Amino acid sequence: MNSCLRFISALLIMATLLAACSANPSLPVNSPVSIEDTQEEGQTLTIVNPESIDSNMQTEQPSDGKKYQIQTRLTDFHLLSSTTGLAWGATRNELRLYRTEDNGATWTNISPSSSILFSSNPEFGKDFFFLNKDTGWVIRNAISSGEAIILRTNNGGLVWKMASLPDVARVAAVFFLDAEQGWIVTEGDYRSSSEAKAVYLTKDSGATWKKIMSTPIIAADASARLNKLPKTGVISGMSFTDKNHGYVSVLEAGQPSLYRTANSGVNWSKVEGWFDHSKFTSCSRFSVDAPEFFRGNTQNGWVPFGCVKEDAIKYQGYFTEDGGASWSFVPFSVPWQQGDSAALATTFLNRREGWSLHGSLVYHTTDLGANWSLLPQSAKLSEIVLEYPNVLKVQFFNSQLGWLLVGQSDNNRSLLMQTMDGGVSWQVL
Incomplete structure (x- = not known):
């Protein structure tokens, strides 16, 4: 009798374990999936799959959803409109390029082929240029005795075409x-x-x-x-x-x-x-x-x-x-810059209006730099700059909307921030 009871108890325990293993529900189709790069993390982006992807595109798209999240290191960005911008960085020699059309709420991976290796991070105006969200060029400098490769797209990164400059x-x-x-x-x-x-x-x-x-x-x-x-x-x-x-x-x-x-x-x-x-x-x-x-x-x-x-x-x-x-x-009658933000030049939107960032302090002018006012200090920006002291880039698209890229001293993590009130308050995108 006791052996029968022990046998029945064992069966009940096994059934309970099997039920527990199968009880984990599958994620909803549109639930973001987190894909982390523990080597170079920082910025979290919610990626939306493009409507069609060229065979040269490389993404980390999960098979069960249209949205997924990544953590990546961004090294540059460029605003194209009040809602549209690009952000990118090279990770393990692969260029990862993303576009947003909703102020950073979601992003589309428009990276070129991962088979084209980059030895450095592209910089806008140096080896990266976009006219609008559809038309742009990315240049991979020559490696060793090779040739410079010029990638171009006219459909927002769905297809990339290639040319080269030998002996450059x-x-x-x-x-x-x-x-x-x-x-x-x-x-x-x-x-x-x-x-x-x-x-x-x-x-x-x-x-x-x-x-x-x-x-x-x-x-x-x-x-x-x-x-x-x-x-x-x-x-x-x-x-x-x-x-x-x-x-x-x-x-x-x-x-x-x-x-x-x-x-x-x-x-x-x-x-x-x-x-x-x-x-x-x-x-x-x-x-x-x-x-x-x-x-x-x-x-x-x-x-x-x-x-x-x-x-x-x-x-x-x-x-x-x-x-x-x-x-x-x-x-310009602004203070001298020191420390991690010293390499960041003043930025101007037009001939009258400009901004100068000194760590978490933001100076603003509307008279061509004759007079500068110190804007109210953003608590969020002050908090972020403590952990990300390198102020890497700032760009304003209009008098209210601007983006800011900050990074850590080891260059392994970065964050992209946004202001919608002319630099008074900032939030992480």
Whole structure:
């Protein structure tokens, strides 16, 4: 009798265990699934699958839902409209590119093929450029003795096409005026003896490229270097106002310089007197950023530069109101920047309105930097900056909407934040 009872009890226990194993319900179809990358986490994105995916696309899409969540490290972003933006970063040499059209509530993975390896993180204006949510280019610099690869899409990343630039040391800047015409500037390795520059032009959306200017490594005489970009110096960025007129900023012999072209990049001349070193004799060194012309107005633009003293930097700028024909120096009455946010230049939305971030402190101007007001300090931004002290990038699309990217000192984690009241309050996207 006792053995029968023991047998029945064993059967009941086994049945209970089997029921428990099968009691875990399946997730609803639209329930987000978490896919974590424990190596490089930080930003949590809710991914929405695109309507159709090209065979070259690589995603971590679970098979049982249209939405899923990831944690990833972002290294750059770009706002395209008041609701649409791009964010990206390279993880294990694979570019992971995402687009949102609802202010960061959901994202679409529009990454190119994972078989194209990236040795560094693409930067907007340097080796990454998008005109709108559909049309964009990503450049993979040459690895070892290979060639630079230019990826392009005209349907929002559903399909990526590829072109190449052989024998290119490093792409320094890229700019597209429209969906057809664009330029690439390359330069040699500044750590070696060759810093030769070259300019490439495309008129077919990047399918083919023509070298239209090159600086000779060894010139037969001085005339061989006339009407060209300088052989020495590091290029900071490039911008064009129309099909003929463009500008390139260069840190040349340690000082900011500006070069311009009036024939689509074939010939270049230095803008003489643009930077007056005599006004900044107390600066130990300088930095210079890319020339920028404000959205919707190619007559108004500016070039930011930084004056470094010991471990602090102060950003100021040269502004133009006539498409670059003349430039005016504008000093900024903001504090000197130190620490992890020192590399972040002031940003301007238009000729009047701009912001300057100093850690969790946000300064705002509406009179071209003549006066700056310290905005009320955001408790959320102050909290986040304690854990993510590197203020990497800020961009405003209008007077109210802006994005901010912050990261940790080890560069393994980052967070993307948003303000919808002009920089007063911030939230993690």
